Amino acid sequence: MIEVTNLSINYGDNTVVNNLSFSLAQKEILMLVGPTGCGKSTILKAIAGLLPIKSGEIKHQSWTATAKKHIAPEKRKLGMVFQDFALFPHLTVIENVSFRLKSPEKAEHWLAVLGLSNFKHVKPNQLSGGQKQRVALARTLAHEPALVLLDEPLSSLDAALKDELRWQIRSALKEAGVPAIWVTHDQEEALSIGDKVGVLLNGKLEQLAPPHECYTTPVNKFVARFLGDANFIQGEYAKTEGVVTSIMGKSVIHINENLEDNVELLVRPEDLNLQANDKGIGKIIWSRYEGKSRLFLVELATGEQLKVRQSNTLQLETGQNVSIAINTASKLNAYNLG
Amino acid sequence: MKPWPKSYIVALIVAALALFPVGVLFSLASDSSQVFDAYNLEVLVNTLLLMTITALGAILIGVPLAVILTYVQLPWKKFWLVLLAAPLAMPSYLGAFTFYATFGYSGELNAFTGIETPPFDGLFGASVIMIFYTYPFVLLSTRAALSSLDASQVYAARTLGMSLLTSLWRIALPRIFNGIAAGALLASLYALSDFGTPAFMGLDTFTRVIYVEYNAFGLSQAAMLSLQLLVIVALVLYLEAQVKGSQEPPGKHLVFWPNKKQQLLIISGMFPIVLFALVLPLAVFSIWLWRDGLGNFELSYAWNSAQASLLAAMAAMIIALPLAHASLKGKAGKLMERIIFVGFGIPGIVMGTALVYIGLQLPFLYQTLGLLVLAYLLRFLPLAIGSIRTATENLDTSMVNAARLLGASPQEAFRRVTLPLTMRGVIAGGALVFLEAMRELPATLLLGPTGYETLATYLWRVYEAGYFGLAAIPGLLLIFISALGLLLMLTGERFNDIEFNKETQIK
Numbered sequence: 040m041i042e043v044t045n046l047s048i049n050y051g052d053n054t055v056v057n058n059l060s061f062s063l064a065q066k067e068i069l070m071l072v073g074p075t076g077c078g079k080s081t082i083l084k085a086i087a088g089l090l091p092i093k094s095g096e097i098k099h100q101s102w103t104a105t106a107k108k109h110i111a112p113e114k115r116k117l118g119m120v121f122q123d124f125a126l127f128p129h130l131t132v133i134e135n136v137s138f139r140l141k142s143p144e145k146a147e148h149w150l151a152v153l154g155l156s157n158f159k160h161v162k163p164n165q166l167s168g169g170q171k172q173r174v175a176l177a178r179t180l181a182h183e184p185a186l187v188l189l190d191e192p193l194s195s196l197d198a199a200l201k202d203e204l205r206w207q208i209r210s211a212l213k214e215a216g217v218p219a220i221w222v223t224h225d226q227e228e229a230l231s232i233g234d235k236v237g238v239l240l241n242g243k244l245e246q247l248a249p250p251h252e253c254y255t256t257p258v259n260k261f262v263a264r265f266l267g268d269a270n271f272i273q274g275e276y277a278k279t280e281g282v283v284t285s286i287m288g289k290s291v292i293h294i295n296e297n298l299e300d301n302v303e304l305l306v307r308p309e310d311l312n313l314q315a316n317d318k319g320i321g322k323i324i325w326s327r328y329e330g331k332s333r334l335f336l337v338e339l340a341t342g343e344q345l346k347v348r349q350s351n352t353l354q355l356e357t358g359q360n361v362s363i364a365i366n367t368a369s370k371l372n373a374y375n376l377g
Numbered sequence: 378m379k380p381w382p383k384s385y386i387v388a389l390i391v392a393a394l395a396l397f398p399v400g401v402l403f404s405l406a407s408d409s410s411q412v413f414d415a416y417n418l419e420v421l422v423n424t425l426l427l428m429t430i431t432a433l434g435a436i437l438i439g440v441p442l443a444v445i446l447t448y449v450q451l452p453w454k455k456f457w458l459v460l461l462a463a464p465l466a467m468p469s470y471l472g473a474f475t476f477y478a479t480f481g482y483s484g485e486l487n488a489f490t491g492i493e494t495p496p497f498d499g500l501f502g503a504s505v506i507m508i509f510y511t512y513p514f515v516l517l518s519t520r521a522a523l524s525s526l527d528a529s530q531v532y533a534a535r536t537l538g539m540s541l542l543t544s545l546w547r548i549a550l551p552r553i554f555n556g557i558a559a560g561a562l563l564a565s566l567y568a569l570s571d572f573g574t575p576a577f578m579g580l581d582t583f584t585r586v587i588y589v590e591y592n593a594f595g596l597s598q599a600a601m602l603s604l605q606l607l608v609i610v611a612l613v614l615y616l617e618a619q620v621k622g623s624q625e626p627p628g629k630h631l632v633f634w635p636n637k638k639q640q641l642l643i644i645s646g647m648f649p650i651v652l653f654a655l656v657l658p659l660a661v662f663s664i665w666l667w668r669d670g671l672g673n674f675e676l677s678y679a680w681n682s683a684q685a686s687l688l689a690a691m692a693a694m695i696i697a698l699p700l701a702h703a704s705l706k707g708k709a710g711k712l713m714e715r716i717i718f719v720g721f722g723i724p725g726i727v728m729g730t731a732l733v734y735i736g737l738q739l740p741f742l743y744q745t746l747g748l749l750v751l752a753y754l755l756r757f758l759p760l761a762i763g764s765i766r767t768a769t770e771n772l773d774t775s776m777v778n779a780a781r782l783l784g785a786s787p788q789e790a791f792r793r794v795t796l797p798l799t800m801r802g803v804i805a806g807g808a809l810v811f812l813e814a815m816r817e818l819p820a821t822l823l824l825g826p827t828g829y830e831t832l833a834t835y836l837w838r839v840y841e842a843g844y845f846g847l848a849a850i851p852g853l854l855l856i857f858i859s860a861l862g863l864l865l866m867l868t869g870e871r872f873n874d875i876e877f878n879k880e881t882q883i884k
Binding site for chain 2 (some may be wrong): 087088089111112113115116117118119121123125126127128129138139175178179182
């Protein structure tokens with residue numbers, strides 16, 4: 040369990056993280072995701088005690104760190120997995136993993152879990168990137184931390200490795216039963232691995248919620264765009280009915296007190312249906328084959344352009360007129376203009 | 378860490394010590410009546426000629442070799458690279474000594490085969506020797522530049538219609554110019570500073586004439602000449618600091634696959650260099666050993682060499698650690714490190730002259746081992762610092778962070794992570810200092826206590842006495858020590874590390 044309250048971090052006079060608050064329950068994996076420079080790695084370093092904080096509080100079961108009261112990293116009982124692995128080059132794998140352990144049992148256990156038993160007596164520089172990162176994870180888990188911090192653990196690895204390794208890391212964390220904060224810039228990674236996803240922008244947490252909630256009901260347009268392809272269609276909001284009327288007809292939306300009369304409706308490409316129709320309101324601009332699906336760009340009579348993802352069997356020529364419809368039964372989201 | 382780190386105090390003391398010899402020379406030279414005369418001009422011309430010919434010759438041999446050893450896939454490529462870089466590890470005076478003894482009317486070649494060759498000495502002799510032992514500077518610096526040059530640029534030039542040679546000339550050459558220049562300047566610096574080669578070849582350059590003046594009790598004249606030499610050295614060092622090129626991230630460089638015939642042609646072209654620079658000295662010393670036996674060689678010479686060198690190496694290891702720390706700590710520390718590196722630029726004969734004078738002023742130091750060790754220390758300390766710094770720079774901060782997060786206190790993290798990782802650098806640095814000091818000639822000649830003969834000074838006595846055969850054992854030992862030095866250069870994680878050590882061989 041960790042609780043961060045009103046955390047602010049400065050680099051010189053630059054405020055990198057501003058008034059951040061969140062908490063993490065037992066055994067959860069929190070994915071912190073955001074564009075480059077949003078402060079996600081900085082937050083991790085501050086929690087680890089590697090960076091001083093300007094104000095706020097970081098609270099753990101057994102300690103509380105504030106700007107005045109710094110707790111040394113080694114006193115925090117946290118584990119950290121680094122982007123560049125940070126294995127000790129002069130020690131063998133088993134020596135790395137049991138760095139501060141009295142007996143090697145835990146180390147052997149985690150090496151076995153992560154499939155590294157054959158590399159015990161090898162020096163880190165003889166391992167591949169994926170193996171190094173698994174050793175680093177084994178080292179962290181063997182020391183039985185109360186919370187694991189992962190700082191872009193997959194970003195220096197080949198794409199082919201990433202997919203498999205992310206699931207290996209997730210199941211190891213689940214087996215250890217520790218909460219984890221995992222920083223990434225990859226939205227797909229964030230959505231698929233996390234129990235919760237926190238989307239950061241300029242050092243502020245825009246949304247913190249389970250992955251499906253972040254994806255289906257993003258709190259603003261930034262979150263909507265960051266987590267996947269997004270179309271915005273202009274419409275008029277009828278407060279009393281909770282309905283937005285647009286060129287696509289009437290759509291029921293999640294009620295939001297702050298909405299004004301003119302709004303933009305979020306529609307994901309997979310929530311739209313196309314049909315060849317000479318009298319349709321849309322026209323195909325281009326189509327891209329994606330293997331398992333096909334992505335179309337459709338221009339509406341209003342000039343708005345929409346991305347539409349369809350089955351790969353649908354073939355439509357460029358310039359072809361189409362009818363377009365929203366095919367989802369769930370409520371949509373609308374946002375104020377701008 | 379607002380107050381000065383403790384390591385700064387050590388750095389400051391050593392930096393002051395490093396500048397001290399220059400100051401001594403100034404005060405000593407002010408007694409000299411002659412500032413510059415006609416003979417002086419001749420010495421200057423000789424020195425500059427030797428320097429220029431050496432630089433040009435080193436480029437002429439070093440650049441083609443670099444192209445071949447970087448781009449051409451030869452069998453045993455690494456073996457050739459080691460072999461052709463090896464002359465760098467050998468002091469050129471060994472080459473000068475053996476060449477001088479091999480050629481000419483009374484040379485070994487005449488004695489063995491009856492083939493009379495012209496004498497090998499003077500400007501010609503000194504230049505040839507210098508080129509043979511300094512071209513690796515150019516070879517290595519050019520190779521470093523070439524291997525960081527992405528092949529796609531040459532490919533682009535060729536798809537735009539340039540021939541291979543034209544595109545190398547127009548695209549590759551301008552980008553490796555700095556690499557070549559850096560190597561050539563190091564070669565020049567070596568030619569300026571080396572004492573043994575012009576001395577054996579009887580060429581009156583600054584280093585030789587300084588020694589002559591010193592022997593003629595013209596210490597203040599020697600100081601004046603030393604200062605003049607230092608001016609030229611400073612100019613070359615300045616130029617060298619200017620050509621430090623931008624380091625490009627290594628890409629995939631060009632590769633050529635020669636056929637058997639071309640391979641043979643290339644290897645037979647490289648063979649004479651190896652023959653003259655390495656095989657000839659080794660063969661000549663071996664023949665002497667076989668013919669003349671041990672001579673009057675005493676084991677104490679080797680022991681003396683080892684004793685002074687070991688003391689210098691240990692002192693260097695102890696002092697260099699705080700110095701390396703200081704240079705990483707801040708700007709002032711960096712500046713002090715630069716000053717300490719001055720010692721590296723001071724030729725051995727000049728350092729010797731300055732310290733002899735200090736010895737005369739402070740009788741308790743005169744003709745003591747301590748003064749000799751101090752000379753070694755001031756000259757070779759930068760080797761140890763450089764070696765330690767490379768080790769600490771490679772030390773990632775995330776490594777210490779990782780140790781802390783695993784629960785280690787700062788002290789434990791230092792003891793278990795930082796120290797073991799820097800220890801290699803410390804030991805390697807100490808070994809470098811030891812091996813350099815073992816082969817040092819000019820400062821040892823001037824500063825060695827009476828009757829304190831080392832391997833290098835014994836070689837000098839043999840030369841003066843003209844009984845070359847007696848040099849067999851010390852010569853072979855010095856070659857062996859050079860081989861150890863080469864080995865040390867190669868024990869980096871990758872062979873490419875010798876490129877970073879290229880500055881370690883200035884005499």
